Structure formats: C-alpha cells, structure tokens
Amino acid sequence: xxxxxxxxxxxxxxxxxxxxxxxxxxxxxxxxxxxxxxxxxxxxxxxxxxxxxxxxxxxxxxxxxxxxxxxxxxxxxxxxxxxxxxxxxxxxxxxxxxxxxxxxxxxxxxxxxxxxxxxxxxxxxxxxxxxxxxxxxxxxxxxxxxxxxxxxxxxxxxxxxxxxxxxxxxxxxxxxxxxxxxxxxxxxxxxxxxxxxxxxxxxxxxxxxxxxxxxxxxxxxxxxxxxxxxxxxxxxxxxxxxxxxxxxxxxxxxxxxxxxxxxxxxxxxxxxxxxxxxxxxxxxxxxxxxxxxxxxxxxxxxxxxxxxxxxxxxxxxxxxxxxxxxxxxxxxxxxxxxxxxxxxxxxxxxxxxxxxxxxxxxxxxxxxxxxxxxxxxxxxxxxxxxxxxxxxxxxx
Ligand SMILES: Nc1nc2c(ncn2[C@@H]2O[C@H](COP(=O)(O)OP(=O)(O)OP(=O)(O)O)[C@@H](O)[C@H]2O)c(=O)[nH]1
Ligand SMILES: [Mg+2]
Numbered sequence: 001x002x003x004x005x006x007x008x009x010x011x012x013x014x015x016x017x018x019x020x021x022x023x024x025x026x027x028x029x030x031x032x033x034x035x036x037x038x039x040x041x042x043x044x045x046x047x048x049x050x051x052x053x054x055x056x057x058x059x060x061x062x063x064x065x066x067x068x069x070x071x072x073x074x075x076x077x078x079x080x081x082x083x084x085x086x087x088x089x090x091x092x093x094x095x096x097x098x099x100x101x102x103x104x105x106x107x108x109x110x111x112x113x114x115x116x117x118x119x120x121x122x123x124x125x126x127x128x129x130x131x132x133x134x135x136x137x138x139x140x141x142x143x144x145x146x147x148x149x150x151x152x153x154x155x156x157x158x159x160x161x162x163x164x165x166x167x168x169x170x171x172x173x174x175x176x177x178x179x180x181x182x183x184x185x186x187x188x189x190x191x192x193x194x195x196x197x198x199x200x201x202x203x204x205x206x207x208x209x210x211x212x213x214x215x216x217x218x219x220x221x222x223x224x225x226x227x228x229x230x231x232x233x234x235x236x237x238x239x240x241x242x243x244x245x246x247x248x249x250x251x252x253x254x255x256x257x258x259x260x261x262x263x264x265x266x267x268x269x270x271x272x273x274x275x276x277x278x279x280x281x282x283x284x285x286x287x288x289x290x291x292x293x294x295x296x297x298x299x300x301x302x303x304x305x306x307x308x309x310x311x312x313x314x315x316x317x318x319x320x321x322x323x324x325x326x327x328x329x330x331x332x333x334x335x336x337x338x339x340x341x342x343x344x345x346x347x348x349x350x351x352x353x354x355x356x357x358x359x360x361x362x363x364x365x366x367x368x369x370x371x372x373x374x375x376x377x378x379x380x381x382x383x384x385x386x387x388x389x390x391x392x393x394x395x396x
Pocket of ligand 1: 034035036037038039067068069098099100103119120121122124234238239240241
C-alpha cells in the first residue's frame with residue numbers, strides 16, 4: 001500500500017543547527033530545502049526536475065524538504081500528496097512562524113544531510129545548476145553559491161528599478177558589513193549549498209529573506225565557490241517581495257553588525273571590571289594602611305587576579321558562544337593559558353607604548369597611559385578572538 005510521508009514535526013525555540021552524530025549506516029548526503037508560500041502550482045513542476053537532477057548526481061543520497069508556512073492555497077497538502085510518488089520528499093508545515101529565512105533554518109533543523117542547501121520553488125533558480133554547485137562542494141568548498149553576478153550569470157528581465165534596488169542593497173551591505181558581504185559577488189542569492197559543520201552549534205537569527213548573509217556572517221565558512229546562473233522569470237504563482245523585505249534586510253544587517261560590535265563592548269566591560277579588581281587589590285596588598293606588601297609583588301598578585309577575573313567573565317559572557325563548542329576542562333585550561341600569555345604580552349606592550357608616547361609624543365603620563373591601554377585593548381581583543389577562543393578541531 002502506498003503511504004504519504006507524515007508531516008515533519010517543526011522545531012521550536014532557538015534556530016540552532018545540531019551537529020549530526022556520526023552514524024554507521026548510509027547517511028543522507030544532501031538535504032535541499034524548498035521554502036514555499038502559495039506555490040501549489042510550482043512544486044508539482046520543481047520536485048520532478050530536482051529529482052531527475054539528483055537521481056543522476058547522488059542517487060538515494062538526498063532528501064528534498066518543503067517548508068511551507070501554512071499557505072492558504074494548501075501548498076503543504078499538495079506537497080504531501082507528492083510524497084506518494086517521491087518518497088525522498090519530506091514536508092514541514094509551519095503554523096506559528098512566518099518568513100523565508102527562518103523557514104529555511106527550520107528545514108535544516110529537520111534535515112539529515114551533511115550538506116545543506118536551499119532553492120526557490122518558483123523555478124527562478126534553474127535546477128541544472130545543482131550539478132555545478134555539487135561539484136564545487138566535492139572539490140572542497142564549504143559554501144557553493146549560485147550567483148547572478150559571475151560569468152554566465154544575470155537577471156533575465158528585471159526592471160531598471162529592481163536592478164538599482166538590488167545593487168543599492170548590495171552596496172549598503174558592503175558599507176555595514178564589509179567583512180561578510182565583501183566575500184561574495186551575490187550576497188542576496190537564495191540558491192546555495194553548504195557543509196553542515198560550518199553552521200552547526202550556532203544560534204542563527206535571520207530576519208526577512210536573506211539567509212545567505214546570516215550564514216556567511218555567523219558561520220565558520222572557509223572556502224567559497226560561486227557559480228554563475230541566469231535568474232529566470234517566474235513560471236507560476238506570484239512574488240512575495242514587498243517593501244517590507246527591503247526594510248527587514250537593513251534591520252538584519254544592523255542586527256549582525258551589532259552582534260559583532262556587541263562582543264567588543266562586552267570585552268570592554270570585562271576589561272573595566274578587571275581594572276577595578278587590579279586597582280582595589282593593589283591598594284589592599286601594597287598600601288601602608290593595609291597589608292603593606294612590596295609593590296612589585298602586590299602588582300603581580302593584583303594583575304594576575306584581574307587576568308583570572310577577566311578570563312572567567314570572557315569565557316562565560318563575551319565569548320560564550322565560542323566557548324560552548326569546546327567545553328572539556330582541558331580545552332578550558334588551554335584557553336586560560338593562552339589568555340594569560342596574551343595578557344602578559346599586552347602588559348609588556350602597554351608599558352612600551354606608554355613610554356614611547358610619554359617620551360616622544362605627549363608629555364602627559366595619564367593621556368599616554370589611556371592611549372596605550374586603548375591600543376593594547378584592541379590588540380588584546382583581536383588576539384584573544386583569533387587564538388584563545390578560536391574554534392579548533394571542528395572538522396573531524
Ligand atoms: N516558507 C516560506 N516561504 C516563503 C516565504 N516568502 C517567500 N517564500 C518562498 O521563497 C521563495 C522566494 O520567494 P519569491 O517571492 O519568489 O522571491 P524572489 O524570487 O526574490 O522574488 P520574485 O522574483 O519576485 O519571485 C519562493 O519559493 C517563495 O514561495 C515565507 O514567508 N515562508
Ligand atoms: Mg521568486
């Protein structure tokens with residue numbers, strides 16, 4: 001007897017992608033998400049096309065997941081009927097959330113593949129390009145993007161207004177988030193494949209349409225390969241793009257910017273708490289009215305206490321998201337040793353810069369001290385981000 005695939009349960013709570021436990025039997029290699037809203041006519045066309053592509057590329061090693069936001073045209077029910085014919089198709093019907101980007105993440109949460117991907121339902125993304133995207137992943141890319149701005153790429157019949165808006169959005173993105181948007185030619189693409197491990201363990205928080213910028217900015221993405229493609233005209237159904245998507249895009253950029261700067265502000269706050277610890281202990285140990293220990297010994301004890309204070313706060317707060325991926329005591333201790341080492345370099349540098357500025361630039365020890373503390377803090381932050389809390393061994 002033929003049976004429908006049951007609708008998949010929808011995850012709630014954090015948009016966190018789990019690491020797949022290694023399993024002995026054959027794993028699904030690719031999970032391709034097709035987000036839909038009011039696409040009942042499109043899915044009957046795209047599912048067979050994708051199936052014939054993937055049956056040639058990776059037979060029996062893929063799944064298609066339609067994530068429908070409870071469309072009034074009952075796209076989800078049509079999709080579920082299709083599962084009779086296409087058992088590799090799974091369907092998720094969301095009733096409590098809306099939005100393209102979060103739909104994709106909910107789909108990835110239900111996915112079993114080591115490679116995750118996304119494609120629009122409306123045939124604007126040509127299924128043939130999947131072959132090149134797959135090749136890019138096989139050749140070692142972490143992320144393979146179908147791009148309209150590469151050789152062989154383009155937008156077929158877009159109006160001048162839409163072209164300008166799209167370019168304008170890209171330039172704005174470059175201004176606000178250059179380190180991520182600048183890595184690719186088509187950051188607005190909604191057609192790509194990536195390795196699960198690049199986003200596993202991350203809490204994603206996308207807004208609106210642009211899931212790719214979220215992935216590039218929050219993921220640990222190394223090699224990126226882009227493949228040119230021509231964005232096709234819609235064949236059925238209607239566009240869901242409104243002004244709201246442009247506003248949400250800008251909000252999304254600022255959210256990502258703040259998440260990055262927020263970390264820096266937390267680092268500064270922790271640094272200030274360290275300053276308080278250092279000064280108070282220096283007073284407690286060395287002052288004539290308190291313990292009256294020798295000044296050098298007092299300074300070392302106070303400084304080391306501040307370093308421990310800062311490490312604990314940074315580990316639990318500033319870099320908590322990174323620390324969460326490496327929780328064993330050994331890993332924690334290693335982070336602590338590196339932090340200590342970097343802080344002692346910082347202290348030495350602090351003294352050197354202080355003397356340089358004091359002797360050659362501004363003959364005011366307090367201003368010189370402030371400048372040197374500020375510059376060492378920046379260096380300290382950068383070194384700690386790159387060394388102490390760096391993600392190591394994330395690829396097994
Ligand atoms: N689940 C879900 N899917 C959505 C939502 N909005 C759009 N989609 C789907 O996401 C894909 C892209 O949406 P489109 O409206 O085609 O956006 P576009 O391709 O950028 O714009 P057009 O060129 O105007 O079609 C389509 O498969 C839509 O059905 C949503 O809120 N939830
Ligand atoms: Mg479309």
